[in-house]
Amino acid sequence: MAKVQAGFADEIKRFGAVDFSACYNCGNCTAVCPLAENDNTFPRRLLRYAVLGLEDDIQSSPEPWLCYYCGDCSETCPRQSNPGEMMMSLRRYLTSKYDWTGLSRKFYVSKAWELGAIAFISAIVILLFALFLRPTADPAGLINAEGGVKINSFVEGIEPETFVTIIEFGDWTMAAIVSFFLISNIFNMYLKIVIRNKKVKVPLRLYVKEAWNLFFHFGTQFRFSKCKDWTYWALHWLVMTGYTIMFTMIVVILPWFQTERIHPISHPQRFLGYYATFGILLAIIVWSVSRIRRTGEVHKYTHASDWIFLIMLFLTTLTGILVHFFRIGGLIYPTYYTYVIHLAILMPMLIIEVPFSKWSHIAYRPLAIYFTSLINSAAALEREEKK
Amino acid sequence: MGMDPDRSKYDVIVIGGGIAGQESALNLADSGLSVLLVEKDVSIGGKMIHLSKVFPTLDCAACITTPKMSETARHPNITISTDSEIVDIEKNPDNSFSGVLIKHPRYVVENDCTGCQDCEDACPVIVDDQYQYGFVGRKAAYVPFSIANPRIATIDIENCILCGACERACAADAIDFTQKIERTGVTAGSVIIATGFNLFDPAVIERYGGGGFRNVITSMQMERQLVPTRPFNNVLRPGDGKMPDNIAYVLCTGSRDETVGNPICSQVCCMYSIKQGQLLLGSLPMADVTIYYLHIRAFGKGFEEFYQQSKGMGVEFVKGKVGTIEQKENGDLIVRYEDMREGRVKEAEHDLVVLAVGMLANPEAETLFMGGKLEIDEYGYVKQVDRLRNPAKTNIEGVFVAGTASGPMDIPDSIVSAGAAASESLSYLKRAR
Amino acid sequence: MNKKIGVYICQCGSNISDYVDVERVREVVEREEGVALAKVTMFACADSTQQEIVKDIEEQELDGLVIASCSPKLHLFTFRNVAERGGLNKYNYVQSNIREQGSWAHSDTPEQATEKAIRSVRAAIARTRLAEPLVSPVISSERTVLVVGAGIAGLRAAVDLADAGSKVYLIERDHFVGGRTAQWGELFPTDETGGAVTADLYEEVINRDNITLHTGCEVVSNSGSVGNFDIKLRIAPRGAKADTDAAGAEGLDDFEKRLERAIEACPVEVPNAFDFGLTNRKAIYRNSGGFPLMPAIDFEHCTRCGECVNICPEIDLDQKEAFEQIKAGAVVLATGFDPYEPGTDEFGYSSIENVITLQQFRRLIEISGDTLTYKGKDVKDIAYIFCVGSRQTGALDGENKYCARHCCTSAIHSAVLAKKKFAEIQNYHFTRGVRTYGKQESIYEESSKLGDIYLQSFEDDPPVVSCENGITSVKVKDVLTEDRELEVDADLVVLVTGMVPRADKRIGEIMKVPAGRDRFFNEVHPKLKPVETVLDGIYLAGTSQGPKNITETVQSALAAAIKTNALIGKGEIELEPTMAKIDRALCEWCGKCQEACPFDAIDKTEFEGKAVAGVNESTCKGCGMCLPVCPVNAIQLIGFTDAEIETMIDALAD
Amino acid sequence: MDKGNNKKTSKILVFSTEKISDPAIDLAGLLKQHYPPSVDVISIPCSSGIKPRWIMRAFDKGFDGVFIAADGTDCPFSDTCEDKTAGIVAMTHELMDGKGIDKARLRMAAICSVCSEAFVKQVKVFTDYLAGAGKSG
Known part of the structure; x- marks a missing residue:
């Protein structure tokens, strides 16, 4: 059982992500992504974690690093919620989280x-x-x-x-x-x-x-x-x-x-x-x-x-x-x-x-x-x- | 039929002879008002006449539309002008409206043509049949479709080679190449806009093949394959004429999508896809039908029950927007989507993919009035300025909007909205007197 | 018996011909006695076929017509019209239903469906042979319409009915007009308030001379039918005159203040139904912003202490109920809906303190000040549970299978409203798939962008509301997150309750309007006759027919208005000639038929010196209840005579 | 009816009403809820207007059963419809007794305007009964 943390989205937004809460979970971004495969799907799943504030899940995800930001997802996103920039922001967030010095x-x-x-x-x-x-x-x-x-x-x-x-x-x-x-x-x-x-x-x-x-x-x-x-x-x-x-x-x-x-x-x-x-x-x-x-x-x-x-x-x-x-x-x-x-x-x-x-x-x-x-x-x- | 040159004053001009326009005209005519119904196409009937069966009752669209069309055509208070448009509408100082009715030449004398189709047999030109959405061809001299109203021939002058074969074949001497555009001034006390909608053209979506894949069709093309007057007498995939046995529906093609400039829901695609799914299971009993969806919008009376029923019949529902479609060498298609319940990307193979295309505003409404005075909303539809009290009211006093000219709508809603437009128009005229 | 009958067998595209061998039907019935021609058509209802039939009738001098096609409920009138255009009496047309009761019902056994179709067409031919040409009686109709219910649908319909020239009785069971709409604040999409919209419409209504508005009024009985409904109204005592003329020279503002003081003075407090019990009101009360302006007395709770009368002598605690008999040509039912009332413990309702319905939440927004508080506690996190009382399938099995249509948009709009009005609101939507159809998608998008969180489940795994240590939480297996179990702690849980038909079924029973599968009043056909009922002269407006948002409600009210006007506008209505006919030679007045007649259409008259029964044509509705009770078989129902029925039985039996 | 003919499906005549039960029978077709095709329907305004002689005529002409799809409480004409229709059945039963016809060959049930399933169930059960009765008789 995970608790939803609504405020987490704001924390991610500090690292640059634009309007990602507009996402309506159609899954288009993941489906068009040439790199998403098998158990390592992104960006929607990661974006979802961010919306719900599932911090542990994001921190244990290698997926942000598996994304090379070609931008296909953002270009075709029906709600223009910029999943690509979201992944970029998650990389920044993760960099800050791996870093123990703060x-x-x-x-x-x-x-x-x-x-x-x-x-x-x-x-x-x-x-x-x-x-x-x-x-x-x-x-x-x-x-x-x-x-x-x-x-x-x-x-x-x-x-x-x-x-x-x-x-x-x-x-x-x-x-x-x-x-x-x-x-x-x-x-x-x-x-x-x-x-x-x-x-x-x-x-x-x-x-x-x-x-x-x-x-x-x-x-x-x-x-x-x-x-x-x-x-x-x-x-x-x-x-x-x-x-x-x-x-x-x-x-x-x-x-x-x-x-x-x-x-x-x-x-x-x-x-x-x-x-x-x-x-x-x-x-x-x-x-x-x-x-x-x-x-x-x-x-x-x-x-x-x-x-x-x-x-x-x-x-x-x-x-x-x-x-x-x-x-x-x-x-x-x-x-x-x-x-x-x-x-x-x-x-x-x-x-x-x-x-x-x-x-x-x-x-x-x-x-x-x-x-x-x-x-x-x-x-x-x-x-x-x-x- | 045809315009009586002496009769140019009407109580109401209804623009658009689809189901909403007809319903508005009939309501007003039944209330004793004189109506001019202007239709751009060569037959009234709009989009509905080309549909197969309609949800959620599954009665055939033709069974509902044709009687309405005949009733409209026969009503003593209604004058129909097909092949016509009305332009430069203006409000006069006495609050009446005047405009110019342009009747395009049909090159066939309407009163003389019997609809025998001899000209059609004689015509040597073959072009795509727009009423069959390109599946089959038609002649340049042709009767538009079997249940057209008026059911008479017309000449497609753009493709006609002026060989004269039709003229020679016509026993009634109804072909007349000397016809010219006729312009008539008309006036009326009120105007109802029922110009309907346009279908989304999926060619702009590259990842769905951009219109280039042989076995990716639009829902309207599927609709044509399911009607009794269909081109192939069966459901066949256009690439190779094979009977499909694994059909996919891609919902929200061009709807709820900012990237194509249409952020709103088209309101009908879910239900017509479910309906087509049921019909396909009927006509191809061995086929699998899979509907890829975002949210099933089964909101109307009996819709949810209809949706549940189709689940019971075996239509597969998969939550997820199709990201890409790829074509294999044999013409089969691979759709890629995310299964969010499993957290995986999946690919599925289908032998026919139907793009559930949505509704777009018909930009013609904007040009009807002199100086673009008619207000249009952010989505391009005629703006309803008082949605909570007078839903048919536009920014021009005395001009009302009916059916899908004001936004996406299904048939029952269009009909009710047409009733509302007629009622508001009637009250407006009565109050003015 | 020398009729020349034309028979047309419709393929209905493929609807009929897929299962019924129409060509075989044609071959068999062609040989029937009197059949002059038998044809198969693609669409009998198509205009071109209609013209062909008209031509055939004229050229072949047909005097009987049979069309085997769909149910007569769809096209009986279409084809009667065809017969008339050919110069035939329309009652010499008989329709054989080989689709709904043929090809579709027996698509599993095509051969037997064909046999059944043959029997059916033969029976129709047999009946046609005996059919008499009939003339439809024309009755005069009242140009008066009774509109039942003065919610937004009733108010709006009344205005257009009146403008088109009808006299309108607008009655409202409550003491205040506006119905449900008056209860809501800002409305989607224009953010005008429900109070403002209903106030405008009320103004329109009272400014029209030809509208009579009765509040506190309901229908007690009805004995008439189309054109001449005889309706008895009961007007409950309001305890005050309903109009504001009382203000007089004093001026409206001062009068208002005096009314306020009178209400203040009342010592009785009872839960306020207008606020769904969130607040209390006095036994003398007004709804906030409600019309008419004068307060009403809740006589059930009033102790008749007289405090209010002391301040406001316009109040009259001795008012008695009144009855009024009216005649109306048509009736528009705009009786609205009830919000779904969740069962005890349904998603924690009534067992967990901070679980309320959407309708209560709408009122809570209205009555809250600067901060949103419920039961004294500040509200920050709000969980909305969608589809409560709607789409009751799967684990939520219940009697409401339908989608209540308006609630997704309404709930999301309310959430956005709350977020904009009050600080630090966080909304969590537990949906079953958001259904913001059409342009309503914009509110869903806006809410997402504002940071509302959406979770989704399917019917088999509904969210669970629980309360531990005073903390209410909602848990769900979220289909958008790999079916993960997620939990939200909420200060307030809003059950997004849909629309259900009115619990009070009396008006439906009195007017005898049938209900559909969803128990709302049923239209005849969603596309052909969306606001009509099977009862001539009775129309449906707004949510009495099914869930709708406000725009849709008003549209249906207006559609009902113009249909009603078209019906009664001419002042006369053509009736079906189906009615009872007495064979006066046989009749030996016993009075049994008079007893059986529910319309008092039979009287004792005299014929050649003996007492016989006589039928009043304008009141006889042709039900036939008098037929079987006659001991000497002296009554025939026109159009359903012994000869006609028996020849059909014979044909079907073969 | 010819007793040797009991292999044939039982023929049933249904009296339906134009506004209430006939729409239900239409709906059964619309929803493809199949029922025996040996069921024929005559539609009349109201079930309380059926003459017993019509029913007797049907038995005479070879129908195995007659089913009255009654308006019940939904009758648009009168709330007395149910009782009156029941009265007709009682009257007819007497006539059937007189001719030695099994009374169970006449059935009645209220079928509301959307009771398509109820209708299908009724005629199926009735058909089964009549088939069984045919064998035993």
Whole structure:
């Protein structure tokens, strides 16, 4: 027996959902959804939970992550109750619910909190540079053989190797913070979806057997390709791969990426960097134009967090590109100052977006598919045993 | 029949010769008023005459309409003008209404034609028969349908090739290609608008095939397959002429749907689908009939009982709107819907899908009056300005609305509403005197 | 016996020909004596066929006509008219019912259905051979209409009847007009109040000279029939003059105040039926905003203390009931409905304190101040249980199988109203599938958007209302949520009760109007004759015929008005010639026929020196009750003579 | 009636009334509530206007049974209809006695204007009775 909680709809509406209470439960949205299948139906069922305030049911549902928001449901909804935007809002809500710190919710429902946090982290980054790192007095030694700026040498008294190590240390610290929160949130998600699932118990061997799902879906975004318009998927895949490559280069193999000399254009370091930049930039442009023009169901409704994310990503990319070209052009100070600004944007973006906000979906989506496959396989096993 | 040029003053002009227009005209004529009944089509009878049996009594629509049509046609106080429209209606300073009656040429002399159909046999042109909703063809010279009133020939000049075969075949010399549009000024003390409704065209719904699937038909096409004067003498699916044995009804096609601009309920689709379901179980005893619905709106007298009865007869009712229809190679169709009681998406295969199309406002009502003075409501229907006291009243004093011109309605409601319009019109005229 | 008879066998599309071999029927009856032609037609009622029959009658000089088709209830008059157009006396037409009592009744045994059809057509032919040409007597008709019930239907019908030129008696059993509509506040879709609408109509009624309004009045007896109903009215004492002329020079406002004081002074308090018992009223009372303005005395509870008379001398506690005999040409029944009264413990009704009906809820909204309170407690969460007393199938099996049509919209509109009027209302609708048909869908959409929550069950799993520790909750297996058991705690449970026929059946019994399967008064045919009853001259308006919303009620009232006007407007009515005829040679006056006649149509007269019975043509209704009692078989019913009936029996027996 | 002919379904003549019971019989057809096709109907204004001689004529001509579908309390003419119709049955029974006809071959029941099921049940039971009586006789 579940109690109906009428006020819950208002809570969801804080995360962006528009008029979803107009729904009259025809089921059209679920029926037109190319991704709804078998026991994992949405969006109507989830929308229904939201209307009725069945919080536990929503929190234990992987379905919001299984939706890629192609917008078919909203486009054809006879009551125009925007089930697609509803699912988007549920993802924001769930992100805030997986997050045990409570910060995520604050970032989502309050612009002041989110902007304040960004400014705070930016300030720390800039402050660290300002306090401890002094630019070298002799700019002559800062130009490398190719005529470009040596990126790791601009601090007085610190060897390039040491500089990279310091930055790497900073990256690792950030990665540790991000991972700590993200992993603990993921654990929370795992508890809600798999462990507290009342219907089935997942046997251990399934975790191994179904693990391929995690990697396959992370790498290919295969589900997204089942949505009607493959260009959505293509663009998203481009961004995802570009982002992953970039993240790997700056966090895992920084010394290989951030080199004193400028490699020839055929070098994989430059090639991969360009690929990632192009992908991310293209996506930013397409998405921003689409959100401004409100073309397509997906971009009709834009939450503050969506814009902040796009702007941060854009600024990060822009400063990254500037650093690159200032270097090639041998512009020493512009390179260094832009580099600091680049870090001052990149750091807060990663620290806030990855564990607490929009970018967490890079982890939650494949995990949700993995968890779903665990539950469904376990249920199938139980059914077989019963037979 | 036909217009007597000397007779251009009437007590009331009734616009639309469907069931509501006829009922209004008869009520007024029985009360001693003179009525001009203007019908755009070549026969009176409106939509109802093309229906099969009607719910919840299951008597045939023709059995109810044809006597009413003959009564209307014969009534000494009623003048019928078919193939006609009335435009530029204006209110005069003395509160009477005047307008221009345009009678389109039929190219057949109404008084001479005997309805023998010799011209039809002779005509070499074949086009889609609009009265059979495109299932079969008809000639360019034709008698509209077997129970038309007047039951005389007409020439479809748009498709006619002017070969003259009909002229030669007509023993009564009734074919006259020299006929021209006739314009007559008419005046009346009051006007009743009974212009009816339009059917929703499902071609705009892409996920239901956009009109392209061979075995997806509209409920009106099914209605034609069920009437005695039907095109195939049996219920057949149009794709390959196979007798269907698993038929699906998709309710709320174009009704209660903001995406097609029609947020209101059409009031009749549930009941006519249930009725067609019962009739199909009668004519195809081995067939399965499944009705996919949102809410069954069986609200009228005897409707709920009729709904329960059809459940008892074995019509399947599935709660859920059909999301998509896909066509298989053999012409069978797969409908996808959500079973909300099980929390699952389901697909079901059917060999014939009937789209239960709803009612839309007939935009012609808006153009009747000079300067668009007639007020229209947010759904495009003639606005009832005093629904609780004078349900037939419009924004123009002396102009009343009857039947589906004011909103979706079933036949019993249309008839009662036509009675109300007639009564309000009569009282208005009596008070004015 | 040398009649030339034309026989037409109708296929009725396929309704008849699917089961009855019409061609075989034609072949057999063609050989019957007197049959000049026998044809099969697709639709005998179609205009073209009618013309063909007329032509046949003229060209073949037919003097008898038989059409085997549907029930004569549908087309007897159609075909009589055809006969007349062909120059035939319409009583030389006989209809054989081979559809309702043939093909449809015996669709399981087509061969025997064909045999039965043959017998039926032969009987009709036999009867036609003997049928006499008859002339319909014409009676004069009163241009007076009695409208029973002054709710919205009665008030509205009266106005149009009067405008069309009839004299109208509008009677209302209650002491105030407006019926149910007067009880409601804002109405869908215009949000005008019921009080305002009825006040307008009352104004229209009293401004018309040719309407006589009697309140506190009911029909006691009726002895007439169409054109000349002889109706006796009983007018109950109001305890005051009903009109406001009493105000006089004092002015209406001051008079009003004095009336208020008089009511104030009354020491007796009884539950107020107008508020469905939610409030009390005095033994001298007015309904809120009710008309006529003068209060009425509830003599059942009045102690005759005289307090009110002291303040208001217009009040007269000694008023006696009065009777009035009127003659009316036609009667319009606008007697309305009763709200369904739930049984004890039906969804917690009368066993759980905060369970009320929709009608009570409507009054509660009206009488509440700034906050919605019930029995002293603030109301925030309201649960509405739909289809209470309607659609009683499945687990809710009951006698009301029908859908009461108006209640979905009414309940949702009330919920929206409550939400707009009072702060923090949350509505929960426990429906069986929302039926806001037509444009009423807009209120459903509005309510959803306002955050009303809809739950749904089917007839087998109705919601359950229970009360524990003072908290009332409603539980349901929600079909919209995987059949999940859901629970709502509610401060108020509103049972959305529908319309049932009036418990007081007297008017139906007096006027002898038959009821349908739903026990509401029955129309003849929902499409052909939606406001007519089987009794000539008696029409139905509004919810006496079945559940309706206000627009539909007014429409049916107006439809009844114009039909009534068409009937009596000419001042004369053509009657059926079916009536008793005395064979005066045989009659030896015994008086038994006079005793048997319910219409006092038979008198003792003299014929060639002996006492014989005589029939009064305008009062004889042709029932035939005098026939079997005659010891010498001296009475024949025209149209149903021994010869005609017996020849039919012979034909059917073959 | 020919006694050797008892395999044939029993022939019943029904007297119905135009305003009350005939609509019920129509309704039975409308709702496809089947009853034996050997039931023939003659419709008259009111069941209290049936002459016993008509009923006797029916037995004479070979009907196995006569059923009066009476107006009962719904009679539009008079509330005395029920008693009067019962009186006709009593009168006819006397005549039947005189001719040695089984009195149970004449039946009467009030059939209201929507009592289609009641009508079907009545004539079915009556048919069964008459078939049984035919065998035993």
